Amino acid sequence: MFLRRFRPMMRVEWIVLAVVAWMVAALNGPWWTASVAGREWTSPTTWSFLCATFVALVALHFALIAPLMSRRTLRPLLSVIVVASAAAAYYMRAYAVMLDPTMIRNILETDAHEAMDLLSWSMAGYVLLGSSLPLAFVWLVRIERHGWIGTILVRAGCIVAAVVVAVLAILPVNRDLTSLMRNQRELRYLITPGNFVYGLLAQSASDARNAGVPRAPVGTDARMIRIAAAGKPRVFVLVVGETARAANFSMLGYARATNPELARLDVVAFRDVRSCGTSTEVSVPCMFSPYGRADYDERRIRNSEGLLDVLARAGYAVKWIDNQSGCKGVCQGAGIVSRRICPGGECFDGLLVSELERELENLTRDTVIVLHMIGNHGPAYFKRYPQEFRRFTPACATAELRRCSREEVVNAYDNAILYTDHVVASIVGSLQRRSSSLDAAMLFLSDHGESLGEAGLYLHGLPYAIAPETQKKVPMIAWLSPQFANASGVDRACLLRKVDEPLSHDNLFHSVIGVLDVQTRVYRAERDVFEGCRVPPGSGYARSAAR
Numbered sequence: 001m002f003l004r005r006f007r008p009m010m011r012v013e014w015i016v017l018a019v020v021a022w023m024v025a026a027l028n029g030p031w032w033t034a035s036v037a038g039r040e041w042t043s044p045t046t047w048s049f050l051c052a053t054f055v056a057l058v059a060l061h062f063a064l065i066a067p068l069m070s071r072r073t074l075r076p077l078l079s080v081i082v083v084a085s086a087a088a089a090y091y092m093r094a095y096a097v098m099l100d101p102t103m104i105r106n107i108l109e110t111d112a113h114e115a116m117d118l119l120s121w122s123m124a125g126y127v128l129l130g131s132s133l134p135l136a137f138v139w140l141v142r143i144e145r146h147g148w149i150g151t152i153l154v155r156a157g158c159i160v161a162a163v164v165v166a167v168l169a170i171l172p173v174n175r176d177l178t179s180l181m182r183n184q185r186e187l188r189y190l191i192t193p194g195n196f197v198y199g200l201l202a203q204s205a206s207d208a209r210n211a212g213v214p215r216a217p218v219g220t221d222a223r224m225i226r227i228a229a230a231g232k233p234r235v236f237v238l239v240v241g242e243t244a245r246a247a248n249f250s251m252l253g254y255a256r257a258t259n260p261e262l263a264r265l266d267v268v269a270f271r272d273v274r275s276c277g278t279s280t281e282v283s284v285p286c287m288f289s290p291y292g293r294a295d296y297d298e299r300r301i302r303n304s305e306g307l308l309d310v311l312a313r314a315g316y317a318v319k320w321i322d323n324q325s326g327c328k329g330v331c332q333g334a335g336i337v338s339r340r341i342c343p344g345g346e347c348f349d350g351l352l353v354s355e356l357e358r359e360l361e362n363l364t365r366d367t368v369i370v371l372h373m374i375g376n377h378g379p380a381y382f383k384r385y386p387q388e389f390r391r392f393t394p395a396c397a398t399a400e401l402r403r404c405s406r407e408e409v410v411n412a413y414d415n416a417i418l419y420t421d422h423v424v425a426s427i428v429g430s431l432q433r434r435s436s437s438l439d440a441a442m443l444f445l446s447d448h449g450e451s452l453g454e455a456g457l458y459l460h461g462l463p464y465a466i467a468p469e470t471q472k473k474v475p476m477i478a479w480l481s482p483q484f485a486n487a488s489g490v491d492r493a494c495l496l497r498k499v500d501e502p503l504s505h506d507n508l509f510h511s512v513i514g515v516l517d518v519q520t521r522v523y524r525a526e527r528d529v530f531e532g533c534r535v536p537p538g539s540g541y542a543r544s545a546a547r
Contacts, residue, residue, distance in 0.1 A: 007140050007141060008141055008142065009141075009142045009143075009144050010141050010143065011143075011144050011146075012071065012144075012155075015141060015143070016069055016074070017058070017062055018134075019078055019082065019137065020058055020061045021058050022133070022134045023082065023192065024057045024058050024061060025054065026130060027130055027192050027193075028057075028089065028192055029089060030089070030096075030190045031187065031190040031192070032050075034184070034190060035053065036049075036050065045176075048173065049173050049176055049177070052169045052170065052172055053169075053173065055165065057194075059162040059163070059165040059166035059169065061194060062159075062162045063163050064194065066155060067155070071143050071145070075139055078138050079135055079138060081197075082131045082134050082138070084193065084196060085131075085193040086129075086131040087123065087127050088192045088196055089130060089192055090122075090123050092190060094122075094400070094402055094458075095401070095458040095459045096451075097457075098186055098189035098461075098462060098463065099190075099192075099199060100186070100195070100463055101198070101199040102277070102281065102282055102463070103199070104200060104202070105199075105203050106279045106280070109325065109326075110325065111326075113345065117378075117380040117399045118399065120398075122400050122402075186462075186465075186466050189463075209299070210302060213303050215304055216300075216303060216304040217305055217309075218304055219309070219310035219314075219518075219522045221519075221520050221521055222310045222313045222518055223315070223518070223519050224314045224315045224316070224518055225517040225518075232437065232483075233365055233438055233439070234366045234367075234439045234440075234484065234487070235363060235366070235368075235441075236367075236368045236369070236441050236442075236443075236512070236516055237368075237371065237427060237431065237440070237442045237443075238368065238371070238445070239371045239442065239443065239444040239445070240284065240287075240373065240445065241373050241375045241376075241444055241445065241446035241447065241474070241475070242280065242324060242373050242374055242375030242376060242377050242447060243376040243377050243446070243448065243449070244376050244417060244446035244449070244450075244474065245446070245450050245470050245474065246271075246449065246474055246475045247449070247473065248414055251475070251477070252269060252271050252475060253271070258414050258418050259417075259421045260418075260421065261421050261422055261425035261426075262424060262428075262477065264425075265428055267428070267477050267479045268492065268495045268496060269476075269477045269499060270476040270478075270498075270501075270529070271499050272473075272500060272501065272502045273445070273474050273475065273476040273503045273504060273505075274293075274472050274473055274474070274503075274504045274505070275287075275446070275447060275449065275472050275505055276292060276296070276504065276505040277293075278460050278461050278462055278463075279461045280324070280328065280447050280448065281328060282298075283447040283448050283505060284447055285306070285328050285329060287445070287508050288306035288307045288308065288508070288509065289301045289306050289307075290304075290306070290307075290509045290524075291304070292504070292509070293506055294506050302329060306330050306333075307508070307512060307513070308330060308331055308370070309333040309336070310513065310518065310520060310522070311516065312334065314516075314520070315366065316366050316368045317368070318335060318367070318368045319337045319367065319368070320336060320339075321339060321352060321371050321372065322339065322372045323347055323349055323371075323372060323373055324372045324373065324374050346374070347374070348384075348385070348386060349373045349375065349419070349420065350386075350422075350423055352371045352373065352423065352427075353426045356369065357430055360431075360438070371427070373420065375416070376413060376416040376417060376420065378399075378413075378458075379399040379401050379458065380399040381412040381413045382395060382396060382412045384419065385415050385418065386419070389416075389418050389422065391418060392414045393411060394407075394408050395408060395411040395415055396412040397412070401453075401458050406453040409453055409458075410452050410453075413450070424477065428442055431479075432481065435481050435482075438481075438483075439481060439483045439487050440483075441478070441479065441480040441484045441515070443477070443478050443479075443508075443511075445474065445508060446474035447474070448471060448472070448474060449469075449470050449471045449472055449473055449474055450470060451468060451470050454470060480492065488515055488516075488517065489534040489535045490515065490534055491535050495530070495533050498532075498533070506527055507527050507528070507529050510524050510525070511527070511530055513528070514528035514531060515530045
């Protein structure tokens with residue numbers, strides 16, 4: 001009897017309402033901060049806006065969550081939502097990110113090793129502090145029993161009432177709220193738990209639509225126009241960088257010497273290249289697609305073949321070697337061999353060079369090899385390079401970037417760029433040493449950039465429309481052996497004159513198709529960075545079959 005006094009009996013609806021009110025009030029710091037930015041705290045309109053918005057958000061979240069609850073599901077399901085909301089609040093607060101559907105997809109696709117970098121004692125403490133009170137309430141309170149007919153009627157009535165309350169709360173501040181959400185549409189992705197619930201539903205719906213849908217063929221007419229010396233295989237190595245931003249490459253104007261090894265090589269560094277997305281999950285499928293950002297259609301891109309399929313169909317041996325979380329679907333076609341080199345843990349990218357060496361030893365036919373780097377994957381930049389590359393100090397040695405000064409974060413990031421420079425230069429060295437037996441070329445292109453504390457932002461993945469240039473501007477570096485350049489008719493001096501032209505991931509598909517002498521209708525010369533630099537321009541190389 002004594003314990004029962006401290007365990008009140010409540011209806012499911014009241015329990016949900018109480019927990020939702022707690023989450024809206026306590027776990028939405030980024031939203032409340034952004035929504036009142038620039039307002040006067042002494043103004044009555046500020047407080048009326050806050051109160052009206054609070055009531056509306058509580059009512060709308062109740063209407064969203066209540067249909068999922070029953071006496072059996074209430075405790076476990078509400079507990080998961082509370083803990084997830086606390087974790088989301090910490091993640092948004094610590095790294096200034098937004099949980100839009102794309103970020104939710106990134107989280108779902110993150111492997112265990114990458115996820116571990118985001119876990120910390122600070123996060124555990126924050127989640128415990130933010131969820132302990134509502135969890136205690138959920139598990140201590142007793143749940144009233146009611147007949148199923150009465151439960152359905154009451155639940156339906158409560159949901160309708162919640163929607164009505166939300167509308168009535170919004171009406172007095174409608175002009176203010178509408179203006180805020182219209183001018184800063186991305187703010188909706190700061191509202192927890194609505195942001196990740198919506199994201200999960202959106203991704204589930206997308207996966208359901210795409211389930212079992214066959215990939216649309218691309219470049220079915222592809223064929224190779226072989227010009228290289230007889231009996232001498234051609235190899236093209238495409239290095240997909242991870243989270244390497246152009247702003248920190250000394251070859252592209254950065255003050256620090258982060259590219260000492262590449263700077264000594266005969267490479268072409270393009271200075272104005274933009275990514276298709278701000279995350280691997282978006283950028284990798286997009287950069288290998290013939291459609292790209294200019295014709296962006298996520299469903300079309302994910303459900304269509306891409307660059308590697310066309311190259312395999314044209315007659316190239318195609319191999320994908322991965323030191324990351326997979327190829328995001330671009331290496332799953334017929335004729336493409338893929339493997340991950342470090343499935344049981346985290347490996348430095350130098351292992352990719354060893355793998356390439358083994359491939360080159362046995363290469364007997366024209367081949368395209370894609371090397372997918374772990375690169376500068378954050379927030380644990382310090383894990384991405386061996387200690388001998390810890391040249392910029394003091395370097396942040398934790399994944400909790402807020403514990404480090406911005407200088408320490410940048411130092412760790414630059415050390416990782418320095419190591420990427422070494423790895424890419426080593427790849428070129430491996431190809432150079434086989435110049436007598438191979439016609440070789442290499443192209444390095446990062447998937448997206450990174451924020452390193454500018455304007456309080458860290459990591460990447462912001463919606464493209466509002467993402468800073470540091471998350472979108474990426475390095476692209478090309479190296480062609482003299483033999484490869486001669487066989488393909490590429491004038492390096494001409495390429496050097498194009499380094500300041502605006503380029504993007506959209507150029508990758510068509511540039512590779514072009515320089516590898518593949519003829520297909522999907523080829524577009526205007527997106528080929530090598531077009532105009534072949535001697536004579538375009539003669540015999542990657543001509544559209546439609547011409």
